[in-house]
Amino acid sequence: xxxxxxxxxxxxxxxxxxxxxxxxxxxxxxxxxxxxxxxxxxxxxxxxxxxxxxxxxxxxxxxxxxxxxxxxxxxxxxxxxxxxxxxxxxxxxxxxxxxxxxxxxxxxxxxxxxxxxxxxxxxxxxxxxxxxxxxxxxxxxxxxxxxxxxxxxxxxxxxxxxxxxxxxxxxxxxxxxxxxxxxxxxxxxxxxxxxxxxxxxxxxxxxxxxxxxxxxxxxxxxxxxxxxxxxxxxxxxxxxxxxxxxxxxxxxxxxxxxxxxxxxxxxxxxxxxxxxxxxxxxxxxxxxxxxxxxxxxxxxxxxxxxxxxxxxxxxxxxxxxxxxxxxxxxxxxxxxxxxxxxxxxxxxxxxxxxxxxxxxxxxxxxxxxxxxxxxxxxxxxxxxxxxxxxxxxxxxxxxxxxxxxxxxxxxxxxxxxxxxxxxxxxxxxx
Amino acid sequence: xxxxxxxxxxxxxxxxxxxxxxxxxxxxxxxxxxxxxxxxxxxxxxxxxxxxxxxxxxxxxxxxxxxxxxxxxxxxxxxxxxxxxxxxxxxxxxxxxxxxxxxxxxxxxxxxxxxxxxxxxxxxxxxxxxxxxxxxxxxxxxxxxxxxxxxxxxxxxxxxxxxxxxxxxxxxxxxxxxxxxxxxxxxxxxxxxxxxxxxxxxxxxxxxxxxxxxxxxxxxxxxxxxxxxxxxxxxxxxxxxxxxxxxxxxxxxxxxxxxxxxxxxxxxxxxxxxxxxxxxxxxxxxxxxxxxxxxxxxxxxxxxxxxxxxxxxxxxxxxxxxxxxxxxxxxxxxxxxxxxxxxxxxxxxxxxxxxxxxxxxxxxxxxxxxxxxxxxxxxxxxxxxxxxxxxxxxxxxxxxxxxxxxxxxxxxxxxxxxxxx
Numbered sequence: 001x002x003x004x005x006x007x008x009x010x011x012x013x014x015x016x017x018x019x020x021x022x023x024x025x026x027x028x029x030x031x032x033x034x035x036x037x038x039x040x041x042x043x044x045x046x047x048x049x050x051x052x053x054x055x056x057x058x059x060x061x062x063x064x065x066x067x068x069x070x071x072x073x074x075x076x077x078x079x080x081x082x083x084x085x086x087x088x089x090x091x092x093x094x095x096x097x098x099x100x101x102x103x104x105x106x107x108x109x110x111x112x113x114x115x116x117x118x119x120x121x122x123x124x125x126x127x128x129x130x131x132x133x134x135x136x137x138x139x140x141x142x143x144x145x146x147x148x149x150x151x152x153x154x155x156x157x158x159x160x161x162x163x164x165x166x167x168x169x170x171x172x173x174x175x176x177x178x179x180x181x182x183x184x185x186x187x188x189x190x191x192x193x194x195x196x197x198x199x200x201x202x203x204x205x206x207x208x209x210x211x212x213x214x215x216x217x218x219x220x221x222x223x224x225x226x227x228x229x230x231x232x233x234x235x236x237x238x239x240x241x242x243x244x245x246x247x248x249x250x251x252x253x254x255x256x257x258x259x260x261x262x263x264x265x266x267x268x269x270x271x272x273x274x275x276x277x278x279x280x281x282x283x284x285x286x287x288x289x290x291x292x293x294x295x296x297x298x299x300x301x302x303x304x305x306x307x308x309x310x311x312x313x314x315x316x317x318x319x320x321x322x323x324x325x326x327x328x329x330x331x332x333x334x335x336x337x338x339x340x341x342x343x344x345x346x347x348x349x350x351x352x353x354x355x356x357x358x359x360x361x362x363x364x365x366x367x368x369x370x371x372x373x374x375x376x377x378x379x380x381x382x383x384x385x386x387x388x389x390x391x392x393x394x395x396x397x398x399x400x401x402x403x404x405x406x407x408x409x410x411x412x413x414x415x416x417x418x419x420x421x422x423x424x425x426x427x428x429x430x
Numbered sequence: 431x432x433x434x435x436x437x438x439x440x441x442x443x444x445x446x447x448x449x450x451x452x453x454x455x456x457x458x459x460x461x462x463x464x465x466x467x468x469x470x471x472x473x474x475x476x477x478x479x480x481x482x483x484x485x486x487x488x489x490x491x492x493x494x495x496x497x498x499x500x501x502x503x504x505x506x507x508x509x510x511x512x513x514x515x516x517x518x519x520x521x522x523x524x525x526x527x528x529x530x531x532x533x534x535x536x537x538x539x540x541x542x543x544x545x546x547x548x549x550x551x552x553x554x555x556x557x558x559x560x561x562x563x564x565x566x567x568x569x570x571x572x573x574x575x576x577x578x579x580x581x582x583x584x585x586x587x588x589x590x591x592x593x594x595x596x597x598x599x600x601x602x603x604x605x606x607x608x609x610x611x612x613x614x615x616x617x618x619x620x621x622x623x624x625x626x627x628x629x630x631x632x633x634x635x636x637x638x639x640x641x642x643x644x645x646x647x648x649x650x651x652x653x654x655x656x657x658x659x660x661x662x663x664x665x666x667x668x669x670x671x672x673x674x675x676x677x678x679x680x681x682x683x684x685x686x687x688x689x690x691x692x693x694x695x696x697x698x699x700x701x702x703x704x705x706x707x708x709x710x711x712x713x714x715x716x717x718x719x720x721x722x723x724x725x726x727x728x729x730x731x732x733x734x735x736x737x738x739x740x741x742x743x744x745x746x747x748x749x750x751x752x753x754x755x756x757x758x759x760x761x762x763x764x765x766x767x768x769x770x771x772x773x774x775x776x777x778x779x780x781x782x783x784x785x786x787x788x789x790x791x792x793x794x795x796x797x798x799x800x801x802x803x804x805x806x807x808x809x810x811x812x813x814x815x816x817x818x819x820x821x822x823x824x825x826x827x828x829x830x831x832x833x834x835x836x837x838x839x840x841x842x843x844x845x846x847x848x849x850x851x
């Protein structure tokens with residue numbers, strides 16, 4: 001299998017109208033998928049750099065770079081780009097920054113494909129050196145407002161940031177929020193932005209995905225607009241140390257989340273595609289869809305009014321979150337005790353095959369449904385390529401469908417031990 | 431441009447053919463003025479889940495997870511399953527609403543979840559502000575309601591609400607997928623055949639649309655509502671008004687895009703006061719809601735409001751060229767296509783036009799009309815629906831900051847809404 005993939009990547013012979021996966025000479029990885037259900041094309045440029053690549057003392061820099069890249073590039077200043085978007089009906093565009101990647105994307109009418117490729121090629125090759133401190137100052141204000149809106153105003157979002165900051169020590173790439181601290185954002189300079197662009201934003205560190213009603217000229221356009229960008233070696237991957245906790249850490253929330261108490265727990269968990277990652281997804285789904293409440297009520301009315309679980313799968317190390325909201329007048333410590341009781345039952349095998357089977361089937365079906373949207377399909381292909389998986393979604397489904405109740409129990413036993421976690425406890429407002 | 435091709439296979443079955451490994455099915459129920467939206471949506475969620483989650487479990491065997499979508503003029507129960515299981519899913523979905531086997535324990539379990547959902551909503555300043563605007567201007571849009579009411583519902587309340595659903599107009603089924611037509615029509619007829627329905631049969635199209643649309647009159651702003659959140663770094667600003675059910679929704683949508691673009695330019699780009707500005711229109715026959723939502727730096731609350739109202743004023747009589755409108759219309763055509771990629775989105779789109787009493791070809795007709803929208807339609811929508819003096823204002827944030835900055839603007843006396851009471 002690996003040999004076949006390597007052979008494909010080494011042979012950039014693309015037949016117009018055919019699906020393809022290849023690299024340009026400068027290292028840009030390209031994935032093309034034809035889908036003619038609508039006269040639209042999804043274009044997604046994934047740069048393999050995210051908040052784990054933020055330099056020390058510059059948390060949030062990758063995200064700031066995403067915003068600066070939105071302000072224009074050498075040949076496509078912001079005004080020109082916006083005019084083109086208007087004329088081409090290419091309004092459906094955005095960008096997002098994660099721990100490991102920054103993605104820029106458009107979904108546009110098929111006839112806009114070449115212009116969108118030109119815009120993205122300029123963004124990949126010609127943002128560095130284009131902006132000064134005034135641009136950065138404007139970007140900083142917007143990002144600080146985004147931080148307030150997404151990370152400060154919402155008390156539940158604050159619980160998560162507190163948990164990540166406590167679970168991963170200062171200096172660890174997962175410490176705190178992707179959007180960065182207000183202090184680091186204030187300290188960032190345009191030289192930091194240019195240095196980040198120079199090191200990380202280039203064809204050798206990027207994947208371009210196109211899905212949709214691709215014109216026959218698409219491979220030639222890609223070569224024309226991206227092929228001339230200079231080759232640079234892919235930067236060395238940032239070290240992301242694994243953390244383990246010798247004992248549980250409980251911390252008080254910075255503020256209540258409302259009249260009822262709430263608790264957010266975070267455990268370090270198996271990395272993306274490692275043994276246990278798929279079992280974690282299945283467990284989260286099964287517990288959310290009735291599994292938790294059925295196990296909790298065995299000893300009386302449940303303390304938790306709402307239960308939510310998520311495996312955030314990441315390379316190197318993932319994080320498993322549990323969030324519970326209680327009842328008015330309840331105590332957060334009682335919520336923690338109830339979660340522990342339920343998880344110890346799961347670890348002992350209490351989640352039986354029917355509940356696990358339904359969770360597997362729901363995950364698989366939802367995965368198939370997600371591919372109805374061209375941009376979601378492009379995002380999935382980019383993520384699969386980054387993880388070295390076979391393209392098309394089959395591997396995730398195979399992994400979920402193979403999960404057994406015994407594996408779910410083993411995951412709970414090995415990963416979700418009380419001593420291995422951080423718990424953020426929010427009292428209800430009095 | 432491509433719109434979903436809707437076929438009517440019998441009086442209560444709407445079908446869109448889409449190839450693929452899954453099928454989406456929706457059961458569309460109409461509401462009347464007698465329905466209490468929060469209790470009605472709570473009841474539907476209970477029915478969708480079934481006794482001790484039996485319906486949810488049964489659909490889970492086909493990869494489905496049922497969802498209740500509140501449509502103001504009705505509600506949609508929707509599920510997407512593996513394509514081979516459409517028959518079973520259709521049967522489960524329709525049987526769920528008729529089932530009467532719920533217990534007090536089921537009510538209690540969902541009540542706890544509803545109260546937690548209300549807490550999440552009210553913890554988010556923008557969601558809290560939008561809810562207040564909905565309660566004041568368009569209560570039929572509010573499916574969650576308030577904690578005090580949710581705490582009082584019993585199994586008897588739920589049974590009465592279920593009876594209301596069963597006695598409302600005959601429901602419709604919307605299926606998006608590859609199920610064979612004849613077999614689908616038979617399955618739908620069988621599933622809905624003995625539906626209790628109203629005492630006297632009602633037609634599918636509501637008879638009193640225009641009349642209901644005129645029920646809601648624009649109300650001049652009398653005060654500014656303030657939900658205090660001491661120490662908040664940003665102020666959530668919600669500005670909006672009621673929109674009658676017979677308004678030209680398409681022109682309003684384009685006008686909203688014009689206003690949204692202008693506000694983003696001023697509040698985000700020029701002033702740097704905010705990260706985002708959203709302008710939305712939620713239609714409803716008994717009164718929909720036009721809402722502008724943004725969260726601004728607390729220190730810029732007064733200046734942002736002043737800039738916003740100045741933009742609203744200058745939008746009156748804004749001259750739009752034919753070229754600009756053509757581009758805007760085309761952008762919305764593309765947006766429609768993007769929004770109809772997912773099967774579940776098509777089900778919801780069809781359900782919305784059904785409860786609004788619109789014809790079956792409305793999706794295609796709308797797409798065509800977007801290509802040729804007229805400037806006077808949009809300009810009329812701008813002057814009719816964005817007049818500053820009719821806009822109600824809700825602010826969620828630090829009360830001292832708001833008082834100091836907003837009182838001098840002369841938008842009206844501040845009325846504090848105390849959540850703690």
